[in-house]
Amino acid sequence: MLAGNMQRAILMAIFLFATFSLAAPADESKAEGTELGQLSNEANPAGSGSGAPQRVFDFKITPDMKTEDLDNPKSALSKLISFIVKGASKASRYVAIVGPKTPTPEIKLRILDNSIFVPGGGPPQLGFRRTDVNPAIDKTTTLSGITTWYQTIRLASDAPLSLEHGYLLASIEGPTGDHVFDIFCGSDFDAKNYEHKPSSNSKTIRVRDWSTKTLLELPLVYDQNYNFAITVDWDKNTLTVYSSTGTDPLKMASGPMANDPKAMSPDVRQKGEYHIQLIKFPLADKKTPADKVGDVPHFGFQPPIKREHVFFSNVFVTSGKEIEQPKFTAPKTKKVKACKRT
Template structure:
């Protein structure tokens, strides 16, 4: 359906260390929402609207983002040159948003991505992100995690989910990343790599109500891993990047259930951006 244009081209683990660099890939499609972190950014910058590319107030517990985020001393992801660096979202026992006592969560929202009338919920858009694992802050895959998703404006569902761990009520392999559609049906999955960057993109056509998934590992070019799939993309809403860890042992996951004590978990993110794919342009 799309004509694809190939593009060439807490204590901080190492808060003051710069990223390890290899040649990166340029983005040629128009960027609608920019979630790549500038290399000059300090952790304190995430606490203010005037200095953060993300919403400083959401979605987190009582701790400010400067105490939640970590700069990791790792190679940059494939869409980040020396002007950018990766960011790690962490969760702890204090990661309780509002009164959602069942969840442990911290999720970044890009400034400009409004819940209604926003640029990310119209036309044809491709969301990009890359993830890498932190062996010092491993996820507990006996739990279900939401890592990236587009939540409807009414907060009653998501147009798609990027998840890992043990999905409640399903028999999917826990040590995989999974893309689920609007109906929470698995459309594609891949094993978690313990060391490499894993790169993902999801194209959402809000006019034709379709979804398509792209994937690569390391510095390899993205490739389509699904066909163009029917998906109900209505409802507007916002994108979120981070960790939402569900509890076990309950049917009321928002408000109750088991979460172990002493949580210290993280997910490294890079290459976050939303591009305009109205003319079939997708950065691969």
Template sequence: MLVAASSLLLASLVSATPLPKACKILFDGRVPLTATPADFDKTTSLYNNQFILGQNQTFDEIIKFPIVLPSLFDLKKINAKPVEVTINDQSIFFPGSGPLQSGFRRSELIPGPNNGTDSTVIGTTTVHFSIQTDPLKPLNYSHEYHPVWHERNDFNGDHFDLETGTPFTPSKESIPIHNPKTLRIAGFSVPTPEQNVFITDFTDFTWHNFALTIGWNTNKTTVYYSQNYEPLKKVAGPFTNDNSDGGQFHFGFLKLPTGPQGIDVAHQGYQEHIRGAEGLIYGGIFIEDSSNGCVTLS
């Protein structure tokens, strides 16, 4: 009887304990299980169906759905699956004015409603994403890559960058980068040296989970990180960062060339032939309102 009474008491206490309130989601970029690569070319896509791609490429050609376990926040939304973004030799972007960006290789997903002045860049918001390597489509770590970043509205710098590979300009880094196969979060990209606030090994077969809380008016940024299915933990900040002028999030590839310092990296430099494709796997992309301090950690 005591055991039964204790069980009833425990059950009543558990049922009376309020669940943590979910943060308001401003953009949910988690990809439905039913999605196809061709869906990313449609006007109904979660992401901008026109940008950013190589000239004459389509998302149907560069989007893949690898067979991997879902990421931490794909599990939260049961009907979501990881998505892979790839680049190849044809991933050369034509910006519409000026020449082809032949120095870069680019394939990127931009959240559909993120027009540069929308709710994702007002007040304080938190962007979530998970990233994983594809050993069947490996990167060339002699290059510098930006797998995730937020670009200012005036295109004059990035509020933050997730970087991997060998830095094109080592002297611009606030800490020496000895292992190119690392993931590095850097603050506003214009100052030299740029502010590297977090670094971790980019291990294969591992989900690397990130969240960045960005105060668009306070100019404060906080970074959270975990691996696989562990809850996010704060690893940097809040640190002072120039978060002014709004802008857009990019998820995918910006691959810099190799070459001498001082060249125009968008239009000059050397890119080795890519055998097949290089790929990065993404999951759990969403942006939430953190104006009241709400941040989803698990």
């Protein structure tokens, strides 16, 4: 297992090498029960009560939105997005809108062999295969007070992940590259695992804190919706995790748990970025120089990708002590399948 300091170094590298280019769009021509434990049964409450949740960001897909809108910076869909971290091709090659006219449309993120991000002024991230969507949040309202971050994640059996790798699925990143929280699945990176054996927790999906400590761990099952709501108390520096699967209502699963004090430092507060993402970590490679083994964005082994993608829905943020109870719907897919591929 990678030591805690190397984990944090990896997360810092992820953020720093992405941030270099976030000031401007990518140039396509250059590269291919507690006080937080209250639940609201309303799908979108008015928020007039003292603790009632109010949506302060909503990645709402409307029936008229389509995948091609991702390539038009003036489209309503593009205005929901601050930036897309991707490979050389146009955005619609890696991100798609699925079922915009259904009750719960999904955002599909996929990675390809050319999903190699080239930050502005930096070297290509040859260690990763990645696609990130950074929703256009208002940092003043979403990164202060008490806010809850909702996302439904679905993995598909027709695009099984290679679970000897690790996959980062969602996060709030601070300027240091550390995560206030993240959602991760697959294996933890081990720089000495030259046999590429999956870690013992590879067939799970996990919610983790700033120090990558696991707050919630669930068995990884394909064709099933995982509903997560993570409450961040930006004043008390605590995390509370709510979760469910399928159409079941959210229930408290962990917390409130104290986060690392660094998560609330002046350098982090109201300066973070929210990501829904599919970042595939590399495997250990004996060819990597000794002083670069922790530089996973740029070094490591990546075999060819057959087909890998992930679906997101119910992506929004609320403010307030109460937790919104979304009306979840079941995907029209095959029966859920236990994870078998490693």
